[in-house]
Amino acid sequence: MSSTSSLILKLSPLALPYLALFCGGVFLTVCQSFGLLTPLPYPGGMVDAYLELLTDSSFFASFVFSLGVAAVSAASAVTIGTLLAYRIWKLPGRLATVALVYKIPLVLPHIAVAFVVLVFWSQSGILASAAHQLGLIRSMTEFPNVLYSGWGIGMILAYTLKGTPFAMLLVMAMLVRFDARQIQTADMLGASGLRIFFSVVLPRLAPAMHTGFIILFLYSFGAFDIPYILSESRPGMLSIQVYNLYFKHDLARRPEAMAILTIMFGFAVLFIVAYSKVVRRLEDGVRKL
Amino acid sequence: MKRTLVIIALYFTMTAPTGLYAQTADADLAKTPFSRIEEQARGSQVSWYMFGGWAHVNTWVDTYVAGEMKTRYDIDLVRVPMDAGVFVNKLLNEKAAGKKKGNIDLLWINGENFKNAREAGLLFGPFAQKLPNVQQVVDPDSIAFDFGFPVDGYEAPYGRAQFVFEYDTAQIAEPPTTMAALKQWIHANPGRFTYPQPPDFTGSAFIRQVFYAVTGGHAQYLAGWDPDLFARKAPLLWQWLNDVEPYLWQKGRTYPQDSAFLDTLFSRGEVGLGMSYHPPHAQNKIIEGTYPETVRTFVMQDGSIYNIHFTAIPFNSPNKSGAMVLANFLISVDAQLSKYRPENWGDFPALDPKRLSPQDKRRFQAVDLGPATLGPEQLNPVAVPEIPADYLEAIEQGWRDHVLNE
Numbered sequence: 001m002s003s004t005s006s007l008i009l010k011l012s013p014l015a016l017p018y019l020a021l022f023c024g025g026v027f028l029t030v031c032q033s034f035g036l037l038t039p040l041p042y043p044g045g046m047v048d049a050y051l052e053l054l055t056d057s058s059f060f061a062s063f064v065f066s067l068g069v070a071a072v073s074a075a076s077a078v079t080i081g082t083l084l085a086y087r088i089w090k091l092p093g094r095l096a097t098v099a100l101v102y103k104i105p106l107v108l109p110h111i112a113v114a115f116v117v118l119v120f121w122s123q124s125g126i127l128a129s130a131a132h133q134l135g136l137i138r139s140m141t142e143f144p145n146v147l148y149s150g151w152g153i154g155m156i157l158a159y160t161l162k163g164t165p166f167a168m169l170l171v172m173a174m175l176v177r178f179d180a181r182q183i184q185t186a187d188m189l190g191a192s193g194l195r196i197f198f199s200v201v202l203p204r205l206a207p208a209m210h211t212g213f214i215i216l217f218l219y220s221f222g223a224f225d226i227p228y229i230l231s232e233s234r235p236g237m238l239s240i241q242v243y244n245l246y247f248k249h250d251l252a253r254r255p256e257a258m259a260i261l262t263i264m265f266g267f268a269v270l271f272i273v274a275y276s277k278v279v280r281r282l283e284d285g286v287r288k289l
Numbered sequence: 290m291k292r293t294l295v296i297i298a299l300y301f302t303m304t305a306p307t308g309l310y311a312q313t314a315d316a317d318l319a320k321t322p323f324s325r326i327e328e329q330a331r332g333s334q335v336s337w338y339m340f341g342g343w344a345h346v347n348t349w350v351d352t353y354v355a356g357e358m359k360t361r362y363d364i365d366l367v368r369v370p371m372d373a374g375v376f377v378n379k380l381l382n383e384k385a386a387g388k389k390k391g392n393i394d395l396l397w398i399n400g401e402n403f404k405n406a407r408e409a410g411l412l413f414g415p416f417a418q419k420l421p422n423v424q425q426v427v428d429p430d431s432i433a434f435d436f437g438f439p440v441d442g443y444e445a446p447y448g449r450a451q452f453v454f455e456y457d458t459a460q461i462a463e464p465p466t467t468m469a470a471l472k473q474w475i476h477a478n479p480g481r482f483t484y485p486q487p488p489d490f491t492g493s494a495f496i497r498q499v500f501y502a503v504t505g506g507h508a509q510y511l512a513g514w515d516p517d518l519f520a521r522k523a524p525l526l527w528q529w530l531n532d533v534e535p536y537l538w539q540k541g542r543t544y545p546q547d548s549a550f551l552d553t554l555f556s557r558g559e560v561g562l563g564m565s566y567h568p569p570h571a572q573n574k575i576i577e578g579t580y581p582e583t584v585r586t587f588v589m590q591d592g593s594i595y596n597i598h599f600t601a602i603p604f605n606s607p608n609k610s611g612a613m614v615l616a617n618f619l620i621s622v623d624a625q626l627s628k629y630r631p632e633n634w635g636d637f638p639a640l641d642p643k644r645l646s647p648q649d650k651r652r653f654q655a656v657d658l659g660p661a662t663l664g665p666e667q668l669n670p671v672a673v674p675e676i677p678a679d680y681l682e683a684i685e686q687g688w689r690d691h692v693l694n695e
Contacts, residue, residue, distance in 0.1 A: 039381045039409045058694040124557055148539045232543035233486050234693055240546075247374030248488040250682045251381075251405045 026265065033258035040251050049255035053263070058235070063263075065235040066221055069152040073159035074217035078209050080160065081167025086201060088168075089175040106165045110158070114229035117158040121146045147230065154230035155220075155237070162226075163216040170208040178204055210279050218268050238264060315413065318609055323421055323617070326610045327362060334365040335611040337600075339397035341370020342549070345573055349633045354615075354624065362614050369393075373402040380411040380603050391605035394612040397447065399598045400436040404678045406601070407443060413602040413609055415442025420617040427620065428641035432597060437513065437677025444599035445616040446639035448628065451595035451668050452494055453586040455555060455563035455571045455661075464562065466590045468502035468529070474562075475533045481561040483538035483545060483554070486693075487685045491548035494566050494594055496688060497676055500526045502591040507673045514679035526684070527691035534692065544693075556580055566594075568668060569635025572659040576632065585661050592673040597639050622649050631659045637668075 008015070028037060033049055035042035053059045088099040105113060120126045128143035137143055147154040178201070186196045220226075227237035238260060245257035318326065335358070341347060347368065355366040371379075376396060383391050398406065406412050417423050417432070423445055432446045433439065456464045465474040475482045485492030501507045504522040534541035538560050545551045548565065555563035556579050563584075565571070574580035600619060602612045618624055622645065625638040635658065642650060658664060676684075 037385075039385070039405075058689070061694075124559070145539075148543050150542055228546065231546070234543070244488050247372070247378065248401075249685065250401065250678070251409060253682075 029258050029261050029265070033255055033262040035255045038251075038254050040254075042252070042255055044255070049259035050263075052256055053259055059241075059260075061235040062238050062241055065152065066238045069155050069159070069237070070217045070221035073156045073163060073220050074213050076156070076160045077163030077216050078167045078213045081164045081212065082171050082202075082205060082209055084164070085168040085171040085175060086197065086205075089172065089178075102165050102168055104165075105162055106169065108162070109225075110162055110223065111225045111229065113162045114158050114226045117154055117161065118147070118229060121154060121157065123147075148232055150232065150234075152231070152237075155226055158226045158230055159216070159220045163212075163220075166216065167209070167212040170212045171205050174205050174208045206283070210275070214272060214275060218271065221268070222264055315609065319416075319419070323419060323613075326419075327614055330608070330611040330614045331363045333608050333611045334367060335394045335608055335615050336367045336369055336392055337395045337397070337615065338369045338371045338376045338393045340372060341368075343573075345577070346634050346636075349628065353627050353633065354619070357624070358615060358618065361618070364611055364614060366615065373398050377402050377406050377411065380406065380605070381409055383605060384409070384411060389605055390607050391603055392607065393603050394606045394608045395615055396601045396603060397598065398444065398601050399596060400675070401678050401681060403435050403440075403444060403599065403601065404438045407438065411604055412443045413604050413606060416602060416609075416613055416616075417442040417445040420445055420613060420620065422617050422620045422622075426622060426640045426644045428644070431639070431641065432599075434674075435599060436596070436675045436681065437511065437679075440599070444601045445620055446597050447600045447616075447619050448598050448625075449595060449637040449639045450566050450598060451568055451588070451637070451672055452498060452564070452566050452593050453568050453570070453588055453663065453668075455565065455580075455584055455586050456561065457558075457581055457584050459581065459583040460558070461561055464587050466587055468499055468589060468591055471589070472529065472533055475536045478561060479536040480538055480540070482533070482536070483541075483551065483560055484564065485548045485551050486544035486546060487688045489547045491551070491564060491566055492544070493681065493685055495564055496526065496530065496684060497681065498589060498592060498594050499529055500676075500684060501594070501673060502589065503529050507592060507676065510676050510680055511674065513677055519680060519683055523684070523687055523691075527687065527695075530688070530692045531695060552579070566596075567635075568637060569631050569658065569662045572631045572635055572661040575659070575661055586663055588663065588668060588671050590671055593668065593671045594675055595668075595672040596675045622652075626652055626656070629653060629656050631657070631662060635659070635662060637665075
């Protein structure tokens with residue numbers, strides 16, 4: 001037996017369930033999106049579900065809106081997370097231990113974070129009543145309509161809140177291995193704080209930031225729980241549309257739900273490939289420290 | 290490697306014959322007298338999958354139903370909370386995977402989910418006519434159709450629901466009681482009305498009721514799906530809904546995701562009218578302390594949709610006898626009476642009052658529904674049946690295309 005096949009055999013207890021469950025699921029989803037292997041015989045043609053979606057302008061609106069919410073929340077989570085991680089890393093040892101409270105949102109489920117945002121930011125919420133008590137606004141309804149602005153701000157807030165500590169965790173792991181003498185050297189050579197951050201620290205953190213961005217972006221693009229609590233009706237998030245089609249509509253519409261999932265999955269794969277290519281090209285242009 | 294193969298082979302030899310066995314057992318069950326079925330079910334366990342979003346209903350099932358099942362039939366009842374759409378998909382997957390022995394014995398199901406389950410061959414039956422209580426106290430006409438889809442004995446009745454609106458008498462003196470008046474009310478009170486976004490169950494029922502009211506009543510739709518009729522009539526519904534949209538909560542830019550969200554808006558006074566497909570809903574909320582004591586319910590005089598909810602048995606239920614005993618108990622006079630009491634649940638009985646003994650009839654009449662729940666004398670005269678499921682699907686999709694994304 002060659003070493004490769006023995007390795008495959010040794011991995012099989014892990015790999016087989018993975019292949020069966022994940023690839024099986026993707027395979028079934030793709031099949032059903034073409035009207036094959038559906039619970040009820042599908043009368044339409046193979047690409048009917050896709051045609052239905054691609055001719056529906058609200059599908060595009062939802063797609064673009066979901067992308068926007070995901071991009072803004074992932075970018076802000078990574079930015080804030082990186083800055084905070086760097087600050088904490090520079091703190092003296094004892095304070096840095098205290099700063100571990102940043103990990104709290106990590107253990108909160110997404111749905112809980114969604115409720116936190118709801119309770120704080122709605123027009124009858126904690127911030128509105130605090131502002132009212134402080135005399136900043138005359139009545140509660142003067143509080144900005146954050147949750148129903150049509151811009152998905154509630155979801156962006158929730159995803160950012162949830163994503164920031166995750167980004168911090170990834171960045172912290174890089175910083176732990178970072179040699180502080182590089183900063184001291186740059187400092188001695190007269191570099192400013194900003195210059196040090198952008199030219200010395202940031203390039204080292206970039207891989208963690210890219211990973212964090214991809215994970216957070218794709219997660220918020222497809223996840224269901226936060227939109228279920230915080231999304232508005234129009235434009236809707238894709239995940240809600242899939243959920244409704246899958247669970248609340250006639251079985252005959254299963255291919256449509258699966259077609260949306262297939263498009264989302266295809267997009268995610270393309271995105272990862274394209275993103276890594278772009279990042280690699282950018283990094284090739286940068287002089288390695 | 291060899292060991293794995295042996296285990297796989299063993300697995301197949303162990304699972305293969307059970308399917309055959311289960312099939313013959315099913316056929317036998319149809320011929321077995323009910324007393325024998327009760328005998329078989331003794332000492333077994335029954336898993337009932339049902340909507341779990343109402344704490345008081347869960348309590349009623351866990352205490353009264355579970356207790357009675359234990360003392361009367363020595364059956365252990367396990368309640369599993371799950372939305373109907375979810376367990377239908379679970380059963381679909383089990384069927385696709387060839388799983389002959391599942392873990393669900395009884396479902397609380399109706400409408401679209403029943404149609405889906407029946408069309409995909411997920412249900413065992415017919416069994417309803419076998420149940421002694423269905424034979425004795427249920428009007429067969431009342432359970433012939435479920436959202437226009439023939440029941441054919443694949444469901445046993447369990448309760449009756451009817452669409453009501455809710456208002457706070459401390460805020461509103463005279464609520465609007467026709468759809469035309471409601472439209473005027475919405476225009477006169479901007480931001481004070483909304484409905485849950487279809488396909489939410491309650492929101493979807495609300496727009497069906499508008500559909501009946503603005504297109505000349507329900508009777509024309511009951512014969513079954515007629516695309517031409519729908520194409521002619523539906524624009525009136527979109528018109529009505531679009532006319533009120535700018536005057537809805539949040540200027541109609543967004544809708545509550547589900548009825549629980551609407552309940553919250555109503556209880557906080559953000560909107561003036563609430564709605565529910567369950568007549569005792571407001572009374573339950575008052576008892577729970579979330580609605581003010583002054584909340585009352587009313588019905589639209591131009592039609593208030595009612596439906597019967599049912600229980601059904603999956604094709605791969607491991608304990609079909611036990612499931613039938615439970616379904617039979619749920620439609621018994623005792624269980625229906627206990628369910629009717631507002632402190633337990635307040636759900637209306639699916640029994641035919643004409644088939645009850647005078648004594649039983651008096652027991653139902655003696656139940657105090659509470660001030661917020663309307664009685665049969667107000668509900669029955671305006672009750673209209675549910676629309677066939679094909680219309681329902683078309684209305685929900687049309688709402689997306691013509692109201693939401695207009």
